[in-house]
Amino acid sequence: MFGKPGTSFATRKISFTLALAATGVLALGACGGGGDSGGSADAAKGGNTTGPITYVQGKDNSGIVQPAIDKWNAAHPDQKVTLKEQTDQADQQHDDLVQNFQAKNADYDVVSVDNIWTSEFAAKGWLQPLTGDYSLDTSTLLPATVTAETYNKTLYAAPTTSDGGLLYYRKDLVPTPPKTWDEMMSMCSIAKQNGIDCYAGQYAQYEGLTVNVAEAINTFGGSILSEDGKTATLDTPEAKAGLDALVKGFQDGDIPKQATTYQEEQGRQSFEDGKLLFLRNWPYVYSLAKTDGSSTVKETFGVAPLPGATDGKTGASSLGGHAAGISVYSDHKKTAFEFIKFLQSEEIQKDWLTKGSAAPVIASLYDDPTLVQQFPYLPELKTSIENAVPRPVTPFYPAVTKAIQDNAFSALSGSKSTDAALSDMQKSVQNAISGGQ
Amino acid sequence: MSTTSGVATGEFAQGKPPLDPGKRKSLHDGSGRKAAVLIAPTIVLLAIVILYPVISAVSQSFTKDAGLDPATGMFVQGGFAGVTNYKLWLLQDCGSGAFSCPPGTLGSQFWTATGVTFLFTVVAVSLETLLGFTFALVMHRKFKGRAILRASVLVPWAIPTAVTAKLWYFIFAYDGIANKILGTEILWTGDGWPPKAAIIIADTWKTAPFMALLILAGLQVIDESVYEAAKMDGATAWQRFKHITLPLVRPALMVAVLFRTLDTLRMYDLPKILTGGAGDTSTLSMLVVDQVRTGFNAASALSTLTFLIVFAVAFIFIKFLGANVTEQRAPKTKKAA
Numbered sequence: 188m189f190g191k192p193g194t195s196f197a198t199r200k201i202s203f204t205l206a207l208a209a210t211g212v213l214a215l216g217a218c219g220g221g222g223d224s225g226g227s228a229d230a231a232k233g234g235n236t237t238g239p240i241t242y243v244q245g246k247d248n249s250g251i252v253q254p255a256i257d258k259w260n261a262a263h264p265d266q267k268v269t270l271k272e273q274t275d276q277a278d279q280q281h282d283d284l285v286q287n288f289q290a291k292n293a294d295y296d297v298v299s300v301d302n303i304w305t306s307e308f309a310a311k312g313w314l315q316p317l318t319g320d321y322s323l324d325t326s327t328l329l330p331a332t333v334t335a336e337t338y339n340k341t342l343y344a345a346p347t348t349s350d351g352g353l354l355y356y357r358k359d360l361v362p363t364p365p366k367t368w369d370e371m372m373s374m375c376s377i378a379k380q381n382g383i384d385c386y387a388g389q390y391a392q393y394e395g396l397t398v399n400v401a402e403a404i405n406t407f408g409g410s411i412l413s414e415d416g417k418t419a420t421l422d423t424p425e426a427k428a429g430l431d432a433l434v435k436g437f438q439d440g441d442i443p444k445q446a447t448t449y450q451e452e453q454g455r456q457s458f459e460d461g462k463l464l465f466l467r468n469w470p471y472v473y474s475l476a477k478t479d480g481s482s483t484v485k486e487t488f489g490v491a492p493l494p495g496a497t498d499g500k501t502g503a504s505s506l507g508g509h510a511a512g513i514s515v516y517s518d519h520k521k522t523a524f525e526f527i528k529f530l531q532s533e534e535i536q537k538d539w540l541t542k543g544s545a546a547p548v549i550a551s552l553y554d555d556p557t558l559v560q561q562f563p564y565l566p567e568l569k570t571s572i573e574n575a576v577p578r579p580v581t582p583f584y585p586a587v588t589k590a591i592q593d594n595a596f597s598a599l600s601g602s603k604s605t606d607a608a609l610s611d612m613q614k615s616v617q618n619a620i621s622g623g624q
Numbered sequence: 625m626s627t628t629s630g631v632a633t634g635e636f637a638q639g640k641p642p643l644d645p646g647k648r649k650s651l652h653d654g655s656g657r658k659a660a661v662l663i664a665p666t667i668v669l670l671a672i673v674i675l676y677p678v679i680s681a682v683s684q685s686f687t688k689d690a691g692l693d694p695a696t697g698m699f700v701q702g703g704f705a706g707v708t709n710y711k712l713w714l715l716q717d718c719g720s721g722a723f724s725c726p727p728g729t730l731g732s733q734f735w736t737a738t739g740v741t742f743l744f745t746v747v748a749v750s751l752e753t754l755l756g757f758t759f760a761l762v763m764h765r766k767f768k769g770r771a772i773l774r775a776s777v778l779v780p781w782a783i784p785t786a787v788t789a790k791l792w793y794f795i796f797a798y799d800g801i802a803n804k805i806l807g808t809e810i811l812w813t814g815d816g817w818p819p820k821a822a823i824i825i826a827d828t829w830k831t832a833p834f835m836a837l838l839i840l841a842g843l844q845v846i847d848e849s850v851y852e853a854a855k856m857d858g859a860t861a862w863q864r865f866k867h868i869t870l871p872l873v874r875p876a877l878m879v880a881v882l883f884r885t886l887d888t889l890r891m892y893d894l895p896k897i898l899t900g901g902a903g904d905t906s907t908l909s910m911l912v913v914d915q916v917r918t919g920f921n922a923a924s925a926l927s928t929l930t931f932l933i934v935f936a937v938a939f940i941f942i943k944f945l946g947a948n949v950t951e952q953r954a955p956k957t958k959k960a961a
Contacts, residue, residue, distance in 0.1 A: 312699070393900050589730065622689075
């Protein structure tokens with residue numbers, strides 16, 4: 188060995204590279220694993236019987252799910268439901284569900300799906316269509332929540348929670364909230380006089396940007412996809428008017444430039460600090476702005492539905508919310524079906540609203556006087572959800588939202604014109620829905 | 625060397641004295657088998673955890689991603705893809721010729737992502753090396769409070785990357801400390817150069833201590849007497865640094881640089897949390913993860929490409945590093961001979 192130290196050392200170094208590189212591949216290989224995507228061939232598995240089941244959902248931060256399950260278990264001792272909590276990160280919940288569906292795991296009987304995942308899971312053949320023995324009565328529900336869970340004219344999951352955007356405004360500076368976008372922009376002079384920013388939503392490059400851009404486009408009468416979900420429809424004057432409204436807001440300084448770094452929380456902080464006249468955000472902000480120690484607007488803010496394009500038409504909020512779907516691999520689908528009906532029942536919906544501020548899916552609850560007293564924003568939220576449009580319902584949602592985010596961000600930050608951004612968005616959304624690449 | 629000792633143990637274990645050459649040969653074979661049996665579990669384990677995923681990823685990269693059956697609206701298996709998945713990335717070919725991927729598709733971002741990954745690697749590793757070297761030289765001196773300094777320099781390295789990224793996210797917020805101190809209104813997580821600078825700053829802050837530590841280890845093996853001799857010969861501080869410290873610390877330095885380079889090439893968590901890819905800061909690894917959510921097979925092609933890139937960089941490094949190490953060891957060998 189001492190004879191030729193140079194070569195042996197070099198060889199050792201090379202094999203060290205190989206080892207390092209192999210470790211790299213290992214990490215990468217793990218990402219590529221398990222590409223099996225079931226398809227329709229897998230239909231009709233599991234069993235249509237009763238028995239113990241598992242309900243899977245993201246971390247239950249407000250502690251409202253276990254009490255509901257306890258209630259169910261007390262009434263159904265032989266069909267006990269077990270709660271499995273995932274992390275509180277949406278992406279991780281999605282990936283966990285995908286892995287378990289791919290593994291055909293019968294232990295994931297009922298799963299909570301974000302409404303943007305439903306069509307993907309449905310098209311993969313993982314969710315039990317809610318037809319035949321599993322038909323659900325949706326007449327009491329807010330229609331938009333049902334549309335969001337409907338793929339190919341078939342309902343695949345039962346809406347359990349909803350959410351819609353609200354306009355928070357400073358009633359000390361603006362006595363009556365604006366009804367239209369133009370009216371709101373004209374009120375920006377009030378903000379200027381008071382030395383504060385006028386309007387903000389969520390414009391950082393993440394899912395919130397898709398929500399806000401889709402809202403603008405839908406509000407001005409445009410759409411992202413055709414009704415059958417097979418064509419991109421962004422090359423219309425309406426879509427241009429929608430995106431232009433936001434772009435112009437940034438150009439005029441009515442939307443502060445730092446809003447391109449805003450997610451929900453930054454906007455909320457700015458509003459609570461009294462530095463923002465109008466804020467588009469979710470209902471969760473209401474109780475925080477009322478009670479936060481640092482909130483300077485406790486008594487001086489109000490809520491309104493999102494402003495529309497023309498008078499008499501409310502803005503079209505993007506729809507948030509989750510639904511409960513039954514896994515096709517479940518052995519106890521009968522119990523699973525009864526359980527999702529239970530989650531939708533008025534009793535549970537009311538509980539979840541009062542104890543966890545979760546927006547219900549049953550329309551009538553929004554008019555309940557005692558509930559309105561506790562949650563004064565309910566009437567506005569109802570208007571918002573009634574006018575809400577689900578984000579594009581397509582199995583290729585991840586690629587579609589990426590296409591919207593990237594191009595809208597370029598337009599809002601001024602590195603691309605509205606026309607160029609929309610034309611690129613049209614092409615990339617079309618590309619996304621026609622192949623998934 | 626290992627073979628000879630293997631034979632020796634083999635003979636010893638079997639309790640037989642060394643015999644005539646013929647017998648010896650068969651014994652040799654027996655111990656070879658025994659070695660194979662002993663190594664087998666390791667080989668099998670490596671095959672399962674390394675070989676299988678690699679082969680599976682590569683073979684998947686030649687399969688089409690599942691597409692929708694227009695009649696049923698359900699996904700169907702894609703079938704053999706040839707090199708389409710590779711053309712998607714390398715040629716940005718979304719189906720209608722080279723560079724047909726419109727902005728906003730993942731396919732259109734391969735070269736941007738490759739560029740920005742290398743930008744981060746070159747700039748961040750250079751800064752980390754400079755800072756790390758400086759820290760190491762300071763920590764190498766003997767002074768009061770050295771232990772505390774050494775420990776405190778390591779703090780950034782000890783903080784998990786996700787936490788680091790969140791810390792810098794708050795620092796770089798519009799109302800954050802960075803803008804307050806600088807008196808600027810820069811959108812650090814917006815568009816243009818600021819998000820890139822933000823990521824490089826955060827990465828340098830986090831990993832310069834790692835460099836410092838590895839370089840310090842290299843400094844400590846240099847014999848003090850070499851410096852004393854150089855001093856006697858009238859070498860200035862700069863000459864001592866250039867002709868003694870630098871060449872002698874070089875092996876440790878190169879290993880540190882190699883580690884950091886490979887690490888930075890596969891950077892994911894820091895930019896993901898800090899900027900979320902805003903302003904073209906998506907690295908190759910982020911692109912892989914985004915693609916996994918859209919289609920496994922194209923993602924397999926992308927991870928294979930990423931691997932080849934990382935491998936090529938590592939190979940160039942080792943060749944370069946190996947050559948230098950040999951050169952350095954050559955005179956020693958002569959002495960030994």
